[in-house]
Amino acid sequence: MKITKNIALSCKLLSAHKLRTALCISSMTIGVAAVIIMVSLGRGTQKRILDMIHDMGTNLIVVNAGHVTLLGGRATQVTIATSLKIADADAIKSQCTSVVDAAPENRSKMNVQWGSENLKTDIAGVTPAAFRIRNIEIQKGREFDSVQNDAGQRVAIVGKVIVDKIFHGEDPVGYQIRIGGSYFEVVGVMKAKGIDANGVDRDDRILIPLKTAMHRLMRVTYIQKIHIQVADSTQLKSAETEIRELLRERHRLGDKPDDFTIQNQATLIRAERDSSRAMTLLIASVATISLVVGGIGILAVMLTVGRERRKEIGLRRAVGARRRDIRTQFLLESLIIAGLGGFFGVFLGTLSSFLASKIVDLPVVQSWDAMGAGLTLSFIIGLIFGIYPASKAATLEPIEALRTE
Amino acid sequence: MIKIKDIEKTYSKNSVETKVLRGVTFSVQRGEYVAIMGASGSGKSTLMNIIGCLDRPTKGQYELDNINVLQLDDDAISALRNKKFGFVFQQFFLLERTNALDNVLLPLIYTDEYPADAIQQARKLLVNVGLGDRIEYFANELSGGQQQRVAIARSLINNPDVIIADEPTGNLDSESAAEIMKIFSRLHEERRTIIIVTHDRDVAGNAQRILELKDGQIKG
Ligand SMILES: Nc1ncnc2c1ncn2[C@@H]1O[C@H](COP(=O)(O)OP(=O)(O)OP(=O)(O)O)[C@@H](O)[C@H]1O
Ligand SMILES: [Mg+2]
Numbered sequence: 001m002k003i004t005k006n007i008a009l010s011c012k013l014l015s016a017h018k019l020r021t022a023l024c025i026s027s028m029t030i031g032v033a034a035v036i037i038m039v040s041l042g043r044g045t046q047k048r049i050l051d052m053i054h055d056m057g058t059n060l061i062v063v064n065a066g067h068v069t070l071l072g073g074r075a076t077q078v079t080i081a082t083s084l085k086i087a088d089a090d091a092i093k094s095q096c097t098s099v100v101d102a103a104p105e106n107r108s109k110m111n112v113q114w115g116s117e118n119l120k121t122d123i124a125g126v127t128p129a130a131f132r133i134r135n136i137e138i139q140k141g142r143e144f145d146s147v148q149n150d151a152g153q154r155v156a157i158v159g160k161v162i163v164d165k166i167f168h169g170e171d172p173v174g175y176q177i178r179i180g181g182s183y184f185e186v187v188g189v190m191k192a193k194g195i196d197a198n199g200v201d202r203d204d205r206i207l208i209p210l211k212t213a214m215h216r217l218m219r220v221t222y223i224q225k226i227h228i229q230v231a232d233s234t235q236l237k238s239a240e241t242e243i244r245e246l247l248r249e250r251h252r253l254g255d256k257p258d259d260f261t262i263q264n265q266a267t268l269i270r271a272e273r274d275s276s277r278a279m280t281l282l283i284a285s286v287a288t289i290s291l292v293v294g295g296i297g298i299l300a301v302m303l304t305v306g307r308e309r310r311k312e313i314g315l316r317r318a319v320g321a322r323r324r325d326i327r328t329q330f331l332l333e334s335l336i337i338a339g340l341g342g343f344f345g346v347f348l349g350t351l352s353s354f355l356a357s358k359i360v361d362l363p364v365v366q367s368w369d370a371m372g373a374g375l376t377l378s379f380i381i382g383l384i385f386g387i388y389p390a391s392k393a394a395t396l397e398p399i400e401a402l403r404t405e
Numbered sequence: 406m407i408k409i410k411d412i413e414k415t416y417s418k419n420s421v422e423t424k425v426l427r428g429v430t431f432s433v434q435r436g437e438y439v440a441i442m443g444a445s446g447s448g449k450s451t452l453m454n455i456i457g458c459l460d461r462p463t464k465g466q467y468e469l470d471n472i473n474v475l476q477l478d479d480d481a482i483s484a485l486r487n488k489k490f491g492f493v494f495q496q497f498f499l500l501e502r503t504n505a506l507d508n509v510l511l512p513l514i515y516t517d518e519y520p521a522d523a524i525q526q527a528r529k530l531l532v533n534v535g536l537g538d539r540i541e542y543f544a545n546e547l548s549g550g551q552q553q554r555v556a557i558a559r560s561l562i563n564n565p566d567v568i569i570a571d572e573p574t575g576n577l578d579s580e581s582a583a584e585i586m587k588i589f590s591r592l593h594e595e596r597r598t599i600i601i602v603t604h605d606r607d608v609a610g611n612a613q614r615i616l617e618l619k620d621g622q623i624k625g
Binding site: 005009012016017089119311314315316317318319320321322323324397398399402 | 563
């Protein structure tokens with residue numbers, strides 16, 4: 001019996017029993033889709049961490065005013081403190097031996113206006129040090145310098161979202177925009193960075209000199225954050241201690257608890273990794289369960305089919321089918337089911353992980369090898385769960401099979 | 406062509422042994438039309454299954470065209486069933502959800518070479534059993550008599566040496582039964598070897614020779 005005849009026969013049989021076939025295929029589909037989602041999510045998580053490292057800059061320590069915890073990988077301020085000052089940043093830079101540079105920062109959501117266009121965006125007051133420490137590149141125009149910062153000049157560097165939404169894609173350099181109640185001159189455009197791993201659009205942002213932000217817009221004397229670059233990654237721990245001691249002394253804390261939170265890159269990444277690991281684990285177990293369920297589904301159907309089809313097997317044996325022919329037929333059936341299920345599963349998994357990344361903002365990276373893994377897996381499951389019913393069907397004596405009622 | 410000698414068959418169920426055949430000996434010549442009769446439970450189906458190589462005897466000798474059948478392995482016996490025998494069963498045994506044509510073609514799937522004109526052959530056989538207008542019908546869309554005629558066409562597609570029919574009219578009314586028997590008589594005229602099991606004296610009357618199975622042995 002030729003293999004092509006065998007395949008044709010199996011297809012015919014499968015299409016003759018549409019409900020049964022559909023049930024099998026859908027259980028396989030769900031399993032494979034789950035695997036694809038899992039792999040994509042794993043990839044996405046990896047990418048989120050790499051993104052984060054790149055986005056933060058390397059060898060970074062962040063000092064936050066007040067108490068800060070990590071929520072879903074994002075630093076979130078829990079208590080507000082007014083004790084952190086620009087002078088603290090300067091002191092850290094000049095007094096801590098392992099520190100290369102320090103960039104104080106204050107940010108706030110504010111309204112931007114140009115002509116009749118209006119947008120609420122993230123206004124970040126930064127010092128020129130931020131450009132290097134935080135990997136901010138200028139695509140058009142220029143950065144502002146410390147003279148402009150000290151003078152409290154009203155200059156702004158805008159992100160791509162602002163260019164698109166407010167200026168409709170026009171080059172905005174030289175234009176005057178209104179932020180809060182003041183006019184600012186656009187002096188530069190940031191290179192587009194896209195959405196970050198936490199779903200924040202890094203281009204929906206305007207940078208202005210920190211002093212301008214504090215005095216003109218936010219009217220505060222304190223800052224929220226200092227990004228600090230350390231010379232070497234081995235010095236992260238010692239720098240942290242140094243910074244803590246310095247700040248405690250400067251804030252005259254005595255035996256009071258810290259009024260700031262220090263995070264270094266390593267702890268940030270670890271926190272991110274932990275939170276995503278829990279998610280990955282959850283999805284991995286769901287995926288495993290659905291795969292096993294899919295496999296058992298096939299097994300159950302093939303076994304009942306075997307029982308239901310004893311007469312058919314008996315008849316086939318009576319008219320000359322060898323054991324091998326029966327076995328091949330059953331195996332082919334489960335492989336076809338697994339193949340189709342795998343195909344649909346790849347489709348469903350890819351689609352739903354894509355949707356997940358768009359809607360629920362899960363970090364998802366599509367990859368060919370995930371699809372390959374899904375397909376391979378479905379064939380392996382098809383084989384494993386197909387072999388038992390196949391050999392069971394094949395061992396049946398023709399006369400036993402024919403006699404079953 | 407069929408030589409059966411001292412065939413015994415013992416079934417054991419729940420450690421109770423039932424000796425159904427106790428030394429059956431007979432032979433059938435090529436082209437012969439033989440009927441086997443006997444009371445219910447006398448072992449007619451058991452004997453037929455052994456002749457058709459669907460089952461093996463507990464003891465005895467079986468030669469088919471000078472081949473010692475009982476020494477063959479499973480694959481060789483499968484091939485033998487495929488080439489030498491055509492089966493007609495009391496319960497028809499057609500594939501459900503499969504049309505008459507595909508049912509007739511079934512044995513050809515398991516032959517070494519699939520004839521190029523298989524479909525024409527199958528159609529011709531269906532026409533010959535009077536089902537020219539039912540070729541595309543599914544098994545469940547046919548009457549019992551029609552189903553049995555499909556089964557007969559199927560038993561002929563491989564041009565077998567022996568047709569084995571275990572109560573082919575057992576599930577049919579007398580009219581359909583008469584038609585089936587007419588087909589068998591015609592096959593006999595075409596010099597095919599036919600072995601048929603029946604309860605019905607009239608049906609057996611069509612055969613050249615009637616064997617009586619009683620107490621596990623052939624009488625007469
Ligand atoms: N697989 C089996 N296991 C145990 N006993 C069996 C088996 N098959 C048949 N028998 C027994 O063998 C005896 C003969 O059965 P068989 O089917 O050959 O009878 P039969 O002559 O064809 O009867 P009928 O005319 O009713 O079809 C019966 O008593 C039956 O119970
Ligand atoms: Mg019987």
